[in-house]
Amino acid sequence: MTTALITGSTAGIGAAFARRLATDGHNLVLVARDTKRLREQATELHDRHGIEAEVVTADLSTDQGIETVGDRLRDRRNPVDLLINNAGFGNKGRFLDVSMADELTMLKVHCEAVLRLTSAAVEGMRERGRGGVVNVASMAAFVPRGTYGASKAWVVQFTQGVARDLGDSGVRLMALCPGFVRTEFHERAGMGTDNIPGWMWLDADKLVAAALADLARGKTVSIPDARYKTLAGVVKVVPRGLLGGITSKTGRKYGPR
Numbered sequence: 001m002t003t004a005l006i007t008g009s010t011a012g013i014g015a016a017f018a019r020r021l022a023t024d025g026h027n028l029v030l031v032a033r034d035t036k037r038l039r040e041q042a043t044e045l046h047d048r049h050g051i052e053a054e055v056v057t058a059d060l061s062t063d064q065g066i067e068t069v070g071d072r073l074r075d076r077r078n079p080v081d082l083l084i085n086n087a088g089f090g091n092k093g094r095f096l097d098v099s100m101a102d103e104l105t106m107l108k109v110h111c112e113a114v115l116r117l118t119s120a121a122v123e124g125m126r127e128r129g130r131g132g133v134v135n136v137a138s139m140a141a142f143v144p145r146g147t148y149g150a151s152k153a154w155v156v157q158f159t160q161g162v163a164r165d166l167g168d169s170g171v172r173l174m175a176l177c178p179g180f181v182r183t184e185f186h187e188r189a190g191m192g193t194d195n196i197p198g199w200m201w202l203d204a205d206k207l208v209a210a211a212l213a214d215l216a217r218g219k220t221v222s223i224p225d226a227r228y229k230t231l232a233g234v235v236k237v238v239p240r241g242l243l244g245g246i247t248s249k250t251g252r253k254y255g256p257r
């Protein structure tokens with residue numbers, strides 16, 4: 001049995017990772033801010049799949065929360081074999097509409113926590129000669145629009161760079177780039193989703209299955225689903241200035257209201 005630590009495990013994509021990894025017989029360390037919800041999730045996964053599920057309450061927008069999870073990742077007696085840096089959120093509004101405090105909180109959760117937790121995890125993994133890290137980014141990483149996309153672009157670049165640096169260590173790193181997924185994300189951010197066409201929505205369980213298959217194949221960037229692979233191909237050939245205009249219009253239609 002191996003152990004996986006998932007940040008943001010209680011909802012959406014993180015919960016789908018927890019379900020899938022528990023089904024496959026992995027022990028879990030579940031991380032989020034809501035202790036009651038974490039405990040209920042741990043009990044359910046233990047009862048249903050017979051795995052051990054530990055709970056760590058931590059707010060990854062704080063130094064203390066990051067340190068708490070980092071300490072668990074550095075615990076050599078109970079090694080973590082797979083880290084899923086998944087916790088994240090969106091801010092409603094365009095640049096200057098969102099407070100600087102909220103922008104910085106996003107960078108703390110999306111970038112600083114991912115940097116520090118990846119570092120805490122891979123040190124031991126490198127010593128053991130095996131392990132994996134999945135950093136959940138977004139398709140938004142590929143389009144020049146918004147601070148959310150900028151933070152996720154950092155996640156993709158960071159992950160690819162570290163994967164290269166640790167290339168011969170036995171540790172795998174992969175950035176996961178989902179499109180729209182039905183989770184609590186948009187509701188939590190107060191974003192309307194009525195205008196997003198049905199074909200653009202992905203199922204979290206299918207997304208996770210494709211992501212884990214990509215990790216097993218040794219990919220460093222995973223874009224699950226043919227629809228979004230095609231969009232990623234288009235994005236590569238459209239000039240960035242033009243792309244910014246298109247995605248800005250799309251953003252007005254699909255983005256925060």
Ligand SMILES: NC(=O)c1ccc[n+]([C@@H]2O[C@H](COP(=O)([O-])OP(=O)(O)OC[C@H]3O[C@@H](n4cnc5c(N)ncnc54)[C@H](OP(=O)(O)O)[C@@H]3O)[C@@H](O)[C@H]2O)c1
Pocket residue numbers: 007008009010011012013014031032033034037058059060061086087088089090109136137138139177178179180181182183184185186188
């Ligand atoms: N849904 C999409 O369309 C979509 C698309 C592309 C990428 N993503 C990315 O996928 C990841 C997961 O999003 P999701 O859609 O599954 O969102 P979600 O359903 O809203 O779940 C977010 C999870 O993160 C936890 N969380 C939020 N802030 C946290 C903090 N400061 N510290 C610790 N845990 C925190 C939440 O639990 P607590 O509230 O209890 O802390 C919850 O478990 C995010 O990184 C997001 O940017 C989502």
